[in-house]
Amino acid sequence: MSSPVPPDLSDRIAAATANAIxxxxxxxxxxxxxxxxxxxxxxxxxxxxxxxxxxxxxxRLADERQAPICQDTGIPVIYLTLxxxxxxxxxxxxxxxxxxxxxxxxxxxxxxxxxxITRHNTGTNTSADMPAVHILPGDRMQVTVLPKGAGxxxxxxxxxxxxxxxxxxxxxxxxxxxxxxxRPCPPIILGVGIGGTxxxxxxxxxxxxxxxxxxxxPEEMEICQKVNDLGxxxxxxxxxxxxxxxxxxxxxxxxxxxxxxVNIQCWAARRATVxxxxx
Amino acid sequence: xxxxxxxxxxxxxxxxxxSLHAGDxxxxxxxxxxxxDEAHLRMKTDGIPFDPKGAVIYHCxxxxxxxxxxxxxxxxxxxxxxxxxxxxxxxxxxxxGKGGMSPEVRDQLKDRxxxxxxxxxxxxxxxxxxxxxxxxxxxxxxxEAIWQIxxxxxxxxxAMDAHGGDLFAAVEKSAHEVFQRAYPTCTGTRR
Numbered sequence: 001m002s003s004p005v006p007p008d009l010s011d012r013i014a015a016a017t018a019n020a021i022x023x024x025x026x027x028x029x030x031x032x033x034x035x036x037x038x039x040x041x042x043x044x045x046x047x048x049x050x051x052x053x054x055x056x057x058x059x060r061l062a063d064e065r066q067a068p069i070c071q072d073t074g075i076p077v078i079y080l081t082l083x084x085x086x087x088x089x090x091x092x093x094x095x096x097x098x099x100x101x102x103x104x105x106x107x108x109x110x111x112x113x114x115x116x117i118t119r120h121n122t123g124t125n126t127s128a129d130m131p132a133v134h135i136l137p138g139d140r141m142q143v144t145v146l147p148k149g150a151g152x153x154x155x156x157x158x159x160x161x162x163x164x165x166x167x168x169x170x171x172x173x174x175x176x177x178x179x180x181x182x183r184p185c186p187p188i189i190l191g192v193g194i195g196g197t198x199x200x201x202x203x204x205x206x207x208x209x210x211x212x213x214x215x216x217x218p219e220e221m222e223i224c225q226k227v228n229d230l231g232x233x234x235x236x237x238x239x240x241x242x243x244x245x246x247x248x249x250x251x252x253x254x255x256x257x258x259x260x261x262v263n264i265q266c267w268a269a270r271r272a273t274v275x276x277x278x279x
Numbered sequence: 280x281x282x283x284x285x286x287x288x289x290x291x292x293x294x295x296x297x298s299l300h301a302g303d304x305x306x307x308x309x310x311x312x313x314x315x316d317e318a319h320l321r322m323k324t325d326g327i328p329f330d331p332k333g334a335v336i337y338h339c340x341x342x343x344x345x346x347x348x349x350x351x352x353x354x355x356x357x358x359x360x361x362x363x364x365x366x367x368x369x370x371x372x373x374x375x376g377k378g379g380m381s382p383e384v385r386d387q388l389k390d391r392x393x394x395x396x397x398x399x400x401x402x403x404x405x406x407x408x409x410x411x412x413x414x415x416x417x418x419x420x421x422x423e424a425i426w427q428i429x430x431x432x433x434x435x436x437x438a439m440d441a442h443g444g445d446l447f448a449a450v451e452k453s454a455h456e457v458f459q460r461a462y463p464t465c466t467g468t469r470r
Contacts, residue, residue, distance in 0.1 A: 071352045
């Protein structure tokens with residue numbers, strides 16, 4: 001029987017969560033910003049250039065106004081690393097959700113969380129089971145927040161391939177961007193999960209979105225180029241920049257299956273990590 | 280921010296919008312009304328709570344605090360595809376959103392109205408050029424209520440014009456052709 005989480009640790013977890021959400025919502029990570037700046041210098045069409053200038057001006061204004069970058073402040077996807085001396089408990093999840101409720105009021109965030117069928121809005125961005133808190137082992141206690149908007153989430157896809165279809169994975173990824181068109185607010189980032197199980201592939205795809213964009217493998221760069229060749233452009237209005245980056249994560253899977261998930265992320269690729277002081 | 284070659288428009292819009300073409304850069308000044316799925320459904324049953332003649336509907340669910348617009352970027356317009364005919368019939372002359380709308384809406388716009396695209400996610404750029412004027416159907420909640428907002432030169436692009444011109448459709452068609460050439464044997468899902 002582990003000792004209960006001390007109340008002051010609960011408060012620190014809540015504060016760190018709210019702080020991570022604030023940073024993520026207001027400031028774009030430097031690797032993402034760098035890609036958008038590079039794209040704006042590369043575009044030649046007046047419409048595409050203007051769209052990217054709007055995005056850069058918006059990022060500057062978010063910082064100046066200390067307001068969220070986008071009004072779809074998303075549903076926070078939360079990853080928590082726990083060091084060996086902190087046992088996992090429901091109180092830790094409660095503390096994270098308390099931080100989400102605080103951030104909803106103080107930043108403020110748009111209340112996005114509803115019952116899936118009645119569509120009743122809880123008003124707090126939390127419910128008995130949301131947001132999901134993914135626990136990972138670590139040497140320090142850290143909370144990572146990825147606020148996920150609906151526009152890009154809604155056009156994400158998962159396919160259970162047969163093992164002999166592995167060569168068709170790149171075209172599935174590119175096709176996902178094609179079918180999404182302008183709807184996920186391009187330029188987009190593609191998080192790809194290959195392998196695992198049905199649910200595991202989706203988790204891998206989401207985790208891939210946490211990876212920095214300044215390092216891409218030749219395979220990731222080739223898929224990125226193929227997506228850019230489509231010419232969908234910023235906001236689907238045409239142009240050279242459809243995709244800022246592709247990140248692939250893979251895991252072992254059943255010999256008879258090959259799950260592939262593509263999680264689309266809009267240009268507002270918000271993520272932040274904050275350490276929770278243990279004492 | 281405003282391009283020197285953009286056309287300045289003011290609400291209520293008149294027949295000047297009929298001469299716009301897909302790809303034209305414009306700015307919009309004056310009152311607009313936010314409306315998403317729920318607001319459209321309510322307007323359909325209870326009536327449009329503002330004067331629709333020459334009005335502009337903005338597909339947007341803003342964050343509002345203390346009677347001020349905190350952030351207010353566009354939402355995906357395609358969700359309003361089946362809910363747009365009646366507002367155009369009532370005299371609405373402009374729609375603002377992101378991602379474009381269906382071929383049915385493109386037909387409904389003909390000789391009547393235009394669809395403007397505003398950069399998705401640019402909620403601060405929008406809010407910096409907005410003044411909150413009032414609200415209708417507030418019981419629908421912050422994101423779904425109709426907010427009356429005065430715009431000051433919001434930069435937009437004409438994405439669907441009153442002659443059947445459609446920037447999104449043209450880009451999409453070309454993207455499909457590129458994809459088909461890159462993966463000629465692909466048998467995946469097609470829209």
